Amino acid sequence: MTSRTVTLLDVARTAGVSKSTASDALQGSGRVAEATRDRVRAVAEELGYRPNSAARRLRRSSTGAIGLHLPQTATRLDYYMNLAFGAVARAQEEGFDMVLLAPEGAAGGPVASRVDGLLMIDPEVDDRAVPGLLDAGVPVVTGERYLGPTAAPTGAVICDNAASLTALLDHVTERGARRPAVLAPAGTSAWATALRATAASWGQGHGVDVALRTVPFAATPGEAEETTLALLRADPAVDAVICAPDGAAPGVLRAAAALGRPVGPGAPSAATTHSRKAPTLLLVASCVDGTATRSAGPPVTAVDLRPAAYGRACAELLCDILAGRTPPDTVRRHAWALETRASTTAGPA
Numbered sequence: 001m002t003s004r005t006v007t008l009l010d011v012a013r014t015a016g017v018s019k020s021t022a023s024d025a026l027q028g029s030g031r032v033a034e035a036t037r038d039r040v041r042a043v044a045e046e047l048g049y050r051p052n053s054a055a056r057r058l059r060r061s062s063t064g065a066i067g068l069h070l071p072q073t074a075t076r077l078d079y080y081m082n083l084a085f086g087a088v089a090r091a092q093e094e095g096f097d098m099v100l101l102a103p104e105g106a107a108g109g110p111v112a113s114r115v116d117g118l119l120m121i122d123p124e125v126d127d128r129a130v131p132g133l134l135d136a137g138v139p140v141v142t143g144e145r146y147l148g149p150t151a152a153p154t155g156a157v158i159c160d161n162a163a164s165l166t167a168l169l170d171h172v173t174e175r176g177a178r179r180p181a182v183l184a185p186a187g188t189s190a191w192a193t194a195l196r197a198t199a200a201s202w203g204q205g206h207g208v209d210v211a212l213r214t215v216p217f218a219a220t221p222g223e224a225e226e227t228t229l230a231l232l233r234a235d236p237a238v239d240a241v242i243c244a245p246d247g248a249a250p251g252v253l254r255a256a257a258a259l260g261r262p263v264g265p266g267a268p269s270a271a272t273t274h275s276r277k278a279p280t281l282l283l284v285a286s287c288v289d290g291t292a293t294r295s296a297g298p299p300v301t302a303v304d305l306r307p308a309a310y311g312r313a314c315a316e317l318l319c320d321i322l323a324g325r326t327p328p329d330t331v332r333r334h335a336w337a338l339e340t341r342a343s344t345t346a347g348p349a
Helices: 008-015 019-027 034-047 052-060 072-076 078-093 131-134 161-174 190-206 221-234 249-258 307-322
Strands: 067-071 097-102 117-121 142-143 157-158 180-185 212-215 242-245 283-286 303-304 329-333 337-341
Touching: 008 019, 008 034, 008 190, 067 078, 067 131, 067 307, 072 078, 078 117, 078 131, 078 307, 078 337, 097 190, 117 131, 117 307, 142 307, 157 307, 161 190, 161 242, 161 283, 161 303, 180 190, 180 221, 190 212, 212 221, 212 249, 221 242, 242 249, 249 283, 307 329
Parallel strands: 067 097, 067 117, 117 142, 142 157, 157 329, 180 212, 180 242, 242 283, 283 303
Antiparallel strands: 303 337
């Protein structure tokens, strides 16, 4: 090894076991075969591994707190605020306080040594805080999978994001769209990665050229409007736009209005009475439901990810692991629902 500090993950990788198995072997706990326990201890001694004293203390006693790490953009997105409220409510039912970790400097900081476990929501590969939090010596549950090369979390709660975008693409094509477009999020989270990949694979599988445009992970309505204007001007055949980022869909509606594109199947438009050829109708949908999609004019079809329930599910899994009710490496699935509204359907939403 190099002169850097040897971590538990280094020991686990060298011994060919999971991080949780390595931890149990070194602590003398868990159901670990004697041969495996001896191998892990020998590797730890050979590498010069020294357990973090704070982590040892946390394993012996409870601090009564759980840490919550959110993406840097979370403070202005309804989705993450609702998710956080759900997580806090579930943690309090188990007697835990929730500590919100600062986006920067969380790794290895004093907060990580004063909690019993950690929740990380939509962890990104390029988030510098994530590797340190994963190796903080306490159980970590992620909301969505972590795609980075470092330590795996203790557990995860995941949504089938490929299925939700597939449902939206199927829905708009069933409503008559022949040239759909997806405004997919940038970034390295599992959600963003799955949506970009699904847009491409769905198009290939259906023989449809999906117009894929990348926008910021937390694109504003203004950014969505600018991207949609450029898209529709360059490719007027686009007849459906699926906007991924939370709260950005109203920008797509503004772009459609600016170009005289009526939204929704059979949507009325003043332009139809003043021109020989009616403008092409535009279907609009969103990958994330919320206040912005429900209150838009017209209301926007969206995927309801049930963020408060998702937050509760993440906190519940962590509490179950901390209490020994659920083994490490547990992955649970969270259900979503497609809410169809006037932006893609004829008649009342």
